[in-house]
Amino acid sequence: MADLRFLSSPARRRARSRARRAASRGLGKRGRDHVEEVLDRASAFGAPVVARRRNSPSGQRRDGRPGRGRGVKPTPVELSIVLPVFNEAQSLPVLWEELQAVLKTVEDSAEVIVVDDGSTDSSVEFVRLLQVTDSRVRLIRLAANRGLSSALAAGLRAVRGRVVVTLDSDLQSDPRDIPLLLAQLERWDAAVGWRQARRDPWLKRVSSRIGNSVRSAVLGDEVRDSACSLRAMHRRCVDSLQFFDGFHRFVPALLRQAGHRVIVMPVNHRPRRFGVSHYGVRNRAWRGVVDTFGVRWLQARRLRYEAREEPPGTP
Structure with missing residues (x-):
């Protein structure tokens, strides 16, 4: 661990160079410029730029200051934004x-x-x-590549906010639509996006259309674009979700199944700027059809009952 305040000038330059090379690998010019800006701030404030301090089991960092261990109560926040990421180094600076x-x-x-x-x-x-420079950012790492559903579930389980927003990190969803969805939560439990004018290759659009048609016919959820990643919901909606492999395709249906009121809103959709999609026709259409019948099975076996606890002496 290197703290730039306590390094000699040559050592400071070496630490900065190592951090720059590690962070800039695979980034475009915008990303490299952002790395330089962050490193400048870290140098000015004496922030660590090579490695993070580990917390002790008691929640105290090794330098005696509070950390995020078991001894520290998480601070509640108003809004949590969950970003699943897989090889999006070029997109992240822009996002x-x-x-x-x-x-x-x-x-x-x-x-x-x-x-x-x-x-x-x-x-x-x-x-x-x-x-280093923004305490709002949290990082959760899966031990290995497990797919979008696993990454999304891990993030949703970690949220501390009263309201939760989900968003892909490939720049195709537009963050400027977030306020539009949040405004709907005054009257609805959840607001989900509908990519009205999709900017995807035709084969991807066709496979998604097939999956949406089958899902809508089987589940009757009346959602045009169930797999749109841009969503906003109250925390109680997150707590009611059932997580399984492929659940990210059925979030609106699962929410309605749990009794929540869901509104669908048109949102902007942009062409992919960097890299390639990590999901193909096979896992987008065929697996979506198979999973639809699994969700229908869950719907048919959902427990429906009303109960209340009565205190002693109740007639």
Whole structure:
């Protein structure tokens, strides 16, 4: 662990160089510029830029200051944003700039939970640099690549906010739509996006259309775009979700199944700028059809009862 305040000038330059190389690998010019900006701030404030201090089991860091161990109670926040990430090092700098602009207009008490799904590029290094200067950023790492459902579930289980937003990190969803969805939560339990004008290759659009048609016919959920990643919901909705492999395709149906009121809102959809999609026709259409019948099975066997506890002496 290197703290730039206590290093000699040559050692400081070496530490800075190592951090720059680790974080800039695979990034575009915008990402490299952001790395330089973060390192400048870290140098000015004496922040650690090479590794993070580990917390002791009691929740105290080794330098005696509070950490995030078992002895520290998590601070509740108003808004939690969950970002599953898999090899999105080029997209993250742009996405972070967009999110910062939105957060300024939405809520000061917020957290951004980045869930790394076993990335092999410099996605994790970039997020660690963000944590140096922004305490709202949290990083959760899966031990290996387990897919979107696992990453999303890990992030949702970790939220501390009263309201939760989910968003993919590939820049196709527009963070500027977040306030639109949040505004609906005054009257609805959840607001989910509908990519009305999708900017995907035709084969991807066709496979999604097949999956949505089958799902809507079997489940009767009347949702045009069940797999849209842009969603906003109250915390109670998150607590009622059933997590399973593929659940991310059925979030609106699962919420309605649990008795929540869900509204569908048109949202902007953008072409992919960097990299390639990590999900193909096989796991998008065929697996979606198979999973639909599994969700229908759960619907048919959902427990329905009313009960109340009566105190002693109740006639």
